[in-house]
Amino acid sequence: MSSTKASHVSSINASGLEAVMLVDKRQRRLAAGQDPAKRQQILEGANRVFSHLGFDAASMNDITREAGVSKGTIYVYFDSKEELFMELCNHYREVLFVNIYNFLEDDGDLREALIGFGSALAELITSDVVISAQRGVIGVAERMPSISREFYERGPKRGQAKLRGLLDRNVATGVLDIPDTELATYQLVDLFMSGMFKKRLYGCMEGPPSQELIRRTVTAGVDVFLRAYRPS
Amino acid sequence: MSSTKASHVSSINASGLEAVMLVDKRQRRLAAGQDPAKRQQILEGANRVFSHLGFDAASMNDITREAGVSKGTIYVYFDSKEELFMELCNHYREVLFVNIYNFLEDDGDLREALIGFGSALAELITSDVVISAQRGVIGVAERMPSISREFYERGPKRGQAKLRGLLDRNVATGVLDIPDTELATYQLVDLFMSGMFKKRLYGCMEGPPSQELIRRTVTAGVDVFLRAYRPS
Amino acid sequence: MSSTKASHVSSINASGLEAVMLVDKRQRRLAAGQDPAKRQQILEGANRVFSHLGFDAASMNDITREAGVSKGTIYVYFDSKEELFMELCNHYREVLFVNIYNFLEDDGDLREALIGFGSALAELITSDVVISAQRGVIGVAERMPSISREFYERGPKRGQAKLRGLLDRNVATGVLDIPDTELATYQLVDLFMSGMFKKRLYGCMEGPPSQELIRRTVTAGVDVFLRAYRPS
Amino acid sequence: MSSTKASHVSSINASGLEAVMLVDKRQRRLAAGQDPAKRQQILEGANRVFSHLGFDAASMNDITREAGVSKGTIYVYFDSKEELFMELCNHYREVLFVNIYNFLEDDGDLREALIGFGSALAELITSDVVISAQRGVIGVAERMPSISREFYERGPKRGQAKLRGLLDRNVATGVLDIPDTELATYQLVDLFMSGMFKKRLYGCMEGPPSQELIRRTVTAGVDVFLRAYRPS
DNA sequence: GATGAATGAGTATTCATTCAT
DNA sequence: TATGAATGAATACTCATTCAT
Numbered sequence: 001m002s003s004t005k006a007s008h009v010s011s012i013n014a015s016g017l018e019a020v021m022l023v024d025k026r027q028r029r030l031a032a033g034q035d036p037a038k039r040q041q042i043l044e045g046a047n048r049v050f051s052h053l054g055f056d057a058a059s060m061n062d063i064t065r066e067a068g069v070s071k072g073t074i075y076v077y078f079d080s081k082e083e084l085f086m087e088l089c090n091h092y093r094e095v096l097f098v099n100i101y102n103f104l105e106d107d108g109d110l111r112e113a114l115i116g117f118g119s120a121l122a123e124l125i126t127s128d129v130v131i132s133a134q135r136g137v138i139g140v141a142e143r144m145p146s147i148s149r150e151f152y153e154r155g156p157k158r159g160q161a162k163l164r165g166l167l168d169r170n171v172a173t174g175v176l177d178i179p180d181t182e183l184a185t186y187q188l189v190d191l192f193m194s195g196m197f198k199k200r201l202y203g204c205m206e207g208p209p210s211q212e213l214i215r216r217t218v219t220a221g222v223d224v225f226l227r228a229y230r231p232s
Numbered sequence: 233m234s235s236t237k238a239s240h241v242s243s244i245n246a247s248g249l250e251a252v253m254l255v256d257k258r259q260r261r262l263a264a265g266q267d268p269a270k271r272q273q274i275l276e277g278a279n280r281v282f283s284h285l286g287f288d289a290a291s292m293n294d295i296t297r298e299a300g301v302s303k304g305t306i307y308v309y310f311d312s313k314e315e316l317f318m319e320l321c322n323h324y325r326e327v328l329f330v331n332i333y334n335f336l337e338d339d340g341d342l343r344e345a346l347i348g349f350g351s352a353l354a355e356l357i358t359s360d361v362v363i364s365a366q367r368g369v370i371g372v373a374e375r376m377p378s379i380s381r382e383f384y385e386r387g388p389k390r391g392q393a394k395l396r397g398l399l400d401r402n403v404a405t406g407v408l409d410i411p412d413t414e415l416a417t418y419q420l421v422d423l424f425m426s427g428m429f430k431k432r433l434y435g436c437m438e439g440p441p442s443q444e445l446i447r448r449t450v451t452a453g454v455d456v457f458l459r460a461y462r463p464s
Numbered sequence: 465m466s467s468t469k470a471s472h473v474s475s476i477n478a479s480g481l482e483a484v485m486l487v488d489k490r491q492r493r494l495a496a497g498q499d500p501a502k503r504q505q506i507l508e509g510a511n512r513v514f515s516h517l518g519f520d521a522a523s524m525n526d527i528t529r530e531a532g533v534s535k536g537t538i539y540v541y542f543d544s545k546e547e548l549f550m551e552l553c554n555h556y557r558e559v560l561f562v563n564i565y566n567f568l569e570d571d572g573d574l575r576e577a578l579i580g581f582g583s584a585l586a587e588l589i590t591s592d593v594v595i596s597a598q599r600g601v602i603g604v605a606e607r608m609p610s611i612s613r614e615f616y617e618r619g620p621k622r623g624q625a626k627l628r629g630l631l632d633r634n635v636a637t638g639v640l641d642i643p644d645t646e647l648a649t650y651q652l653v654d655l656f657m658s659g660m661f662k663k664r665l666y667g668c669m670e671g672p673p674s675q676e677l678i679r680r681t682v683t684a685g686v687d688v689f690l691r692a693y694r695p696s
Numbered sequence: 697m698s699s700t701k702a703s704h705v706s707s708i709n710a711s712g713l714e715a716v717m718l719v720d721k722r723q724r725r726l727a728a729g730q731d732p733a734k735r736q737q738i739l740e741g742a743n744r745v746f747s748h749l750g751f752d753a754a755s756m757n758d759i760t761r762e763a764g765v766s767k768g769t770i771y772v773y774f775d776s777k778e779e780l781f782m783e784l785c786n787h788y789r790e791v792l793f794v795n796i797y798n799f800l801e802d803d804g805d806l807r808e809a810l811i812g813f814g815s816a817l818a819e820l821i822t823s824d825v826v827i828s829a830q831r832g833v834i835g836v837a838e839r840m841p842s843i844s845r846e847f848y849e850r851g852p853k854r855g856q857a858k859l860r861g862l863l864d865r866n867v868a869t870g871v872l873d874i875p876d877t878e879l880a881t882y883q884l885v886d887l888f889m890s891g892m893f894k895k896r897l898y899g900c901m902e903g904p905p906s907q908e909l910i911r912r913t914v915t916a917g918v919d920v921f922l923r924a925y926r927p928s
Numbered sequence: 929g930a931t932g933a934a935t936g937a938g939t940a941t942t943c944a945t946t947c948a949t
Numbered sequence: 950t951a952t953g954a955a956t957g958a959a960t961a962c963t964c965a966t967t968c969a970t
Contacts, residue, residue: 015338054374060965070931071966081965132374138433139371141363142284145435152434183452185425195418201370202384203377220415224460267954292940302956303941313940499933516838520752522962533936535962545961596838602897603835606750609899616898647916650891661883665834666848667841680770683880688924756944766952767945777944 019203039077042067051132055085055140074228085136086147092133093155100124101162110170111222117144118218121159126193127208134201160185179232184229191221271309274299278320283364287372317368318379324365325387328356333394342402343454350424350450353391358425358432360441392417408451409463410436415463423453480696503541506531510552515596519549519604549600550611556597557619560588565626574634575686582656582682583622590657591672598665622650641695648693655685709819735773739762742784747828750834752779781832782843788829796820797858806866807918814888814914817855822896823904824887830897855882873927880925887917 019035045067049058062073078084103117124130133151141148164185170176178184190197196217199205211216277299281290292313296303310316335349365383373380395418398445402408410416422429428449431437441449509531513522524545528535542548567581588594597615605612628649634640642648654661659680663669673681741763745754756777760767774780779788799813820826837844851854860881866872886893892913895901905913 052374054288054371056286057375059963070970071933072931073929075966076929135370135373138367139286139299139432141435142286143289148434149436152430152436156430156434156435180452183427183449186424187453187456190422190426191419192421195415198384198388201373202380202388203373204381204384204389217415220412221419222947224419224456228456228459270954291938293938296957303956304943304957306943308954473731502933518752518835518838520750521839523959525726525959528936536936536964537934539962540933587880597836599837602831605897605899606748612898613856613900616894616900621900647891647913651887651917651920652892654886655883658886659879662848662852665837666844667837668845668848668853681879684876685883686758688883688920692920692923755942760953767954768952769945769950771945772951 007212038073040076040151042069042077042084043088043091046084047067047092047129050085050088050136051129055136056083073155082144085140086144089133089137089147089151090154092129093151096124096130097155097159100159104162104166110175111226113166114188114222114225115215115218117163118188118222119214121189122193122196122214123208124213125156125195126205126214131200131208138201156189159196160189163188174231176229178229184225188225191225192218194221265336270301270305274301274306274309274316275320275323277301278316279324279361279364281387282317282320283361287313292426297401314376317372321365321369321379321383322386324361325383328362329387329391332356332391336394342398342460345398346420346454346457347447347450349395350420350454351446353421354425354428354446354450355440355443357388357435358428358446362434363412363440371432377391388421392421395420406463408461410461416457420453420457423457426453466647485536502533502537506533506538506541506548507552507555509533509539510548511556511593513595513599514549514552515593518599534631546608549604553597553601553611553615554618556593557615560594561619564623566590568626568630574630574639575690577630578652578686579679579682580691581627582686583651583678585653586657586660586678586682587672587675588667589620590678595664595672597686620653624653627652638695640690640693642693648689652685655689656682658685699927720775734765734769738765738770738773738780739787741765742780743788743825746832747825748782751832753778753847777839781836782840785829785833785843785847786850788825792826793821793851794857796855800858800862806871807922809862810884810918810921811911811914813859814909814918816885818889818892818910818914819904819907822892822901822910827896827904835899852885856885859884859888867883870927872922872925874925880921884917884921887921888914890917 042063045065046058046063049062049066052058053062060071062075063084064074067074074084078087100117100120103113103120125134137148137151138145164181167176167178167181167185171178171181194215194217196205196209200208259372274295277297278290278295281294281298283293284290292303292306295316298308299306306316306449310319332352335345335352357366369380369383396413399408399410399417399420403410403413426449428437428441428445432440469592506527509529510522510527515529516522517526522545524535524538527548528538540547542551564581564584567577568585589598589625601612601615628645631640631642631645631648631652635642635645658681660669660673660677664672699725708842738759741761742754742759745758745762748754749758754777756767756770761772763770774783796813796816799809799816821830833844833847860877862874863874863881863884865878867874867877890913892901892905892909896904
C-alpha cells in the first residue's frame, strides 16, 4: 500500500500535472497567457529552481533557462516573480494533496486506516518536493503571510479536518474516547512524523526517510494515540 | 513557575541581553569591534530586520537604519551579512535556551515536571522571536544548510537529549514502560505543542499562544503520553 | 609616406575601428554580447574614461555614461572591469600596430626605410591614444603584471623583432657591422624618439609632437645609428 | 666605482633620509605636524605601500599600519592621500638624485666619465625603488599632471642639463662634433639604458639588471655615441 | 505572440576622512 | 597631541522588468 503511495509522490510532476495539458489543439493560436501547456512548462521550471534556491536566490533567468521559455513569455503568464511563486504554491498544494484522503474513506479497521493514512501523509510531507516547498513558503512567511497561511490552510489543515471527521465518527460509535477531537487530531498528525518532520525541515536528515522508518514511526505514533484514547 | 518563565521569553531583549552592557565606562575607549553594547545594538537591529524580511530581503542598509549605526561600523563587528546572521542565530540560541532546562532537574512529581518543562519550551518555541529565527533559518536551509542544521542541533536537539535523560531515569525505576525512549522523546516534544507549532510557523496563528492555551495543550499532551507509556 | 601614416594614428577611432561596424542589418537581432557596433561603442567610451582617469579612478558608472550604454549591457559584453580594460588594451594594440610594419618590407635604401619606419613608430607611440594606454598599463603593472607585460610583448617587442630582421639582413650583406643586433635594435628604437617618449609619458610635452619634430628626431637618430654601425 | 653607487641606491632609505631626523630633542614637544622624525616615519611607510600597490590600491589603513602611526596623525602632517603622495614623490626625487651628478665633475677621460655616470644613472633608474616611483607617477599622470611633470623636470631633466654641460664643454674643445647638443643629450641618456628601461617599466624584466648587464649596455651605448659624434 | 537585449535601481562592501576621547 | 572608532559616499556588480524586434 505504501509502496503505491511512494510512486504517488515521485510521479507528481509527470502524471498529476499533465492532465491540465489536454489542450484543444484545433484552435490556431491561443490567446496570450492562455496556453496551459506553456503555463505548466513555466511552473515546472520555476519549481525546480525555487526548490533548489529558495525564493530570493532564484533568478528569473534561472527559471527562464530551466523552463525553456523566454523572459517575456513568463511575464505574460505571471505578473511578477512573486505571483509566479504564489501560483506555484497553489498549484502544487492542489496536486500533491489531492489523492491522499482516500485512505480516510476506508471503513475497515481503525488502526489499519490510521497507519495507512499516516504513512502516506508522512511520506508526502517529508518528501524532497514538499520539504522544499514548505521551506520556501516559511522563508517568506514574514513578508508574504498570505502565501504561507494559505499553503497551510489548504494543505495540512484540510487534511486535519478530514482526519477529524474519522475520529469524530469513532467517538460517536464509542470506539474512541476523546474529549477534544480537534486537539487530538493535531496530536495524531504530529505523532505520525515525530522525529522526522523537524529534522527534515532543518536539513538534519539528508534525504527522505525510508519506507521502513516511516512505517515504524507511524505505527508507534498510532499506538500511543490509541492507548491514550481507547476507552479503558 | 512557568509564569516566571513567561516573563523570560518576552523580556529577553530587555533583561537577558542588557546584562552584557554593564561596561566599565572608566576605560578610555573600547577597541574596534569590542564594545559589547554596540555589538548588541547591531544584533538587535539586525534581529528586527531579519525577522521582518528574512535573510535575503533584508538589506544591510535596512539594518544600518534600524540599528542606528553606520555601515562601516557593522563591518567592523561582523565580516559579512552572512556572518552577522549566523552570529545572530548563535546569540539568540544561547540566550534563549540557557534557562529552560532547569525544569528537568526537579525530582518531584513526573507529571508536574513534564508539564512545567513542556510549558516553558512551548512558550519559548512559539514566541515571536524564536518563530522569526526559525523561519529565517529554515528559509536559507537549502543554500546554507550548516546554519539551520547547527541551529537545530544546538537548540531543539539538545533539549531532546536532556528530556530523554529524564525519561530514561523513569524507565529504569519502572515508572514508565517505553520500548524506544528516543522516539518517545520526539513524540512528547511534539505533543507539547500540537496544533500550535505549525500554525505559528506558517503564520496561521497571529501572535504567540496564550498562557492558558499553552497550559491546556501541554497538559493534554503529557496526559496522552503518560496514558500510553505508564505500565498497565 | 609618413604623412599617410599621420592620418593613420589620428583617425584610428574614425576609420580603423568602424570598419568592424559594417554589420548586416538584415539579420533579426544580434545575440547578447555579439553586436560588434555596441562592443565598439563600449570600448570607445571605456577608452575615453580610462585615458583620462586611469584604471582605478575610472568607475563603471563613468564608462556607462561615456559609452551611452547601460551598466547591464557592459556586463553582457565584458565580465568585469578588469576584463574590459584588458580587452581594450588588446584591441588597440591590434588595431594600432597592424599597419606599421609595412615600412620594413621595403627593399629600397636602408636609411630611407629606417627613417620611414621610425617616423611611423614614433608618431604612433607618442600619440595621445597610445600614451594614455601606456600610462594605464604601467600604472597597474605592480598589481596586474600580466596585462602590462603582454602589452609590451605583443606591442613594442614584436616591432623590435621585425626591425632586428632588417638589421640582420644588412649585417649579412655587409652593409652594417653590428656585433650585437639585439642590443642595436633597442638602441635604434630609443634613438627614434629620444627626447620625446619620456616627456610625453610624464606629461611634460603637452600634445603629440609635430610631424616636423618627429622627422628631425628620427633622422638624427638614424644618422647616429648609421655612423656608429656603418663599416669604416 | 659603480659598486659604490650600488650601495647608494639600496641604502637610500637608511642613510639618505635619516639625516633629516636630527631633531632638537630639547624642546618639550613639537607643534602638531612639526616633528620631522614622525614625518619621515610616515613617508617611509607610505613609500612601502605605494610602491607595492600604486596610488589607488593603497589604502590609508595600509599606510597607517606600515608606518606605525595613527590615521589622525597622518592627517596632521598631510592634508590628503593625494598630498601625501606628492610629498613622497618630491622627497624621493631630492634624495635619490642628489649624489649622482658627481660623476660629471670629473675632468678625466671623457669615455670613462660617460660610462661612470651612465652606469650610476642606469642603475638608479632601473632600481626597484625608482621603477615603482615612476610607475606610480605615470599612472596618475592624467589626473595629477603636475606631480609627474615635476617628477620628470626635477629628476631626469636636471640630469640632462648637467650632462649637456659636459657635452658642450667637449664640443667647445673640439673633442666632440655635435650640431644639436640638446638632442644629443637625450640620445645619450636613452643609449645608457637601451633594452632595460622599458622592459623594467612594463614588468618584463623581473628584478633590477645586473651590474654586468648595466656595464655592457652603457659601454655599448657610449661607444655608439662617440663613434657618431667624434670628429672624423 | 514570443523573444531576449537592454535597462537602472538596488546590493554588499570598502575606505578617505573626521572628531570625540 | 595623538588616537582609532565611526561615518557614509562611492564602488563593482546583479537582476526583475520592459519593449523593440
